[in-house]
Amino acid sequence: MASTGANPPQRASLEKDPAEVAAMFDGVARRYDITNTVLSFGQDRGWRKKTRKALDLRPGDIVLDLAAGTAVSTVELASSGAHCVAADFSLGMLKAGAHRDVPKVAADALSLPFADDSFDAATISFGLRNVNDVPTALAELRRVLKPGGRLVVCEFSTPTFKPFRTVYMEYLMKALPAVATKVSSSPDAYVYLAESIRAWPDQFALGDLIRDAGFDQVRWQNMTGGIAAIHSARA
Numbered sequence: 001m002a003s004t005g006a007n008p009p010q011r012a013s014l015e016k017d018p019a020e021v022a023a024m025f026d027g028v029a030r031r032y033d034i035t036n037t038v039l040s041f042g043q044d045r046g047w048r049k050k051t052r053k054a055l056d057l058r059p060g061d062i063v064l065d066l067a068a069g070t071a072v073s074t075v076e077l078a079s080s081g082a083h084c085v086a087a088d089f090s091l092g093m094l095k096a097g098a099h100r101d102v103p104k105v106a107a108d109a110l111s112l113p114f115a116d117d118s119f120d121a122a123t124i125s126f127g128l129r130n131v132n133d134v135p136t137a138l139a140e141l142r143r144v145l146k147p148g149g150r151l152v153v154c155e156f157s158t159p160t161f162k163p164f165r166t167v168y169m170e171y172l173m174k175a176l177p178a179v180a181t182k183v184s185s186s187p188d189a190y191v192y193l194a195e196s197i198r199a200w201p202d203q204f205a206l207g208d209l210i211r212d213a214g215f216d217q218v219r220w221q222n223m224t225g226g227i228a229a230i231h232s233a234r235a
């Protein structure tokens, strides 16, 4: 649905002001899940399954799903039998996922409302790119993980095969915003999406950021040719 003069577009600048980012996600919340599936050609479901597998969850594990949004990522994790908490600072996103039966907590990634050493595993899917201080968010994730706890970051990344990368960048910067105009309630948010992906560190640079935050055993696997990547590490 195109935005009208009565509803000014909500768009976070690439400076990623936290209030603007939260308001932008509040604005897309209602149609977030379906828009995601359309724009990723259904790939999002496979990416979530791979994220769960990378976390190697066991029944009874206590797991933080940070920047969980509508908790679509959290229910996938909870299917392992682990106790999973969805945390996000967009109340609109949490509310849009109210029908999903997992505990939900309003939380800012830069100052998590959890004690040190609380979780066996922590994950953040398509959220880290949106925080305005990535090292602080990673430090917070490490603080709330038990020593040796597993971290998995699932995020858009850089396709490795150059011709594919060229086609993908065309899709990202031109076709995706055009399609979003048809399916999203806030198409300008998807211009931000494209720009934030283009500006995001590649697999190697994100690996360095995770290592710099004090994590060990940093590794990654590409998905869909590197459109997205899963980084795994130990606290």
Ligand SMILES: C[S@@+](CC[C@H](N)C(=O)[O-])C[C@H]1O[C@@H](n2cnc3c(N)ncnc32)[C@H](O)[C@@H]1O
Pocket (backbone or CB within 6 Å): 018, 021, 022, 025, 066, 067, 068, 069, 070, 071, 072, 073, 087, 088, 089, 090, 093, 107, 108, 109, 110, 124, 125, 126, 127, 130, 131, 132
């Ligand atoms: C693209 S959505 C991802 C939602 C979900 N993890 C998924 O895979 O569909 C990004 C989420 O990050 C959240 N977010 C961004 N910055 C945040 C912060 N500083 N603290 C908490 N949540 C944040 C947004 O509110 C939004 O719900």
